[in-house]
Amino acid sequence: MIKFIEKEQDWANDATRYWFDVNGEEYAVVESGGRQTIVCEGGDHVYNATLEAQLKAVLIVTDDMRRA
Numbered sequence: 001m002i003k004f005i006e007k008e009q010d011w012a013n014d015a016t017r018y019w020f021d022v023n024g025e026e027y028a029v030v031e032s033g034g035r036q037t038i039v040c041e042g043g044d045h046v047y048n049a050t051l052e053a054q055l056k057a058v059l060i061v062t063d064d065m066r067r068a
Contacts, residue, residue: 002058007068018061029059036061 005019005026015032016041017039026041038046038055 001009004065007065016066018059018065020059022055022059027055029056029061031061 001023003021005021006041007029008017008019010017010025013032015030017028019026019028027046028039030037030039036056038052038059040046046055
């Protein structure tokens, strides 16, 4: 199950994080400079390429989330 948690602005790094709960684990889609990356709860990048690809496929940031 995937649930959107919150939007977080990181002004110092010109980035926005969109936090999601994915089956009890927290991950964020980070948008910065027109690019998206995935980070885990501690803020570290997801280094497992397979897991990152799976997360990118299901963690969809919508325009409504961006406007919030």
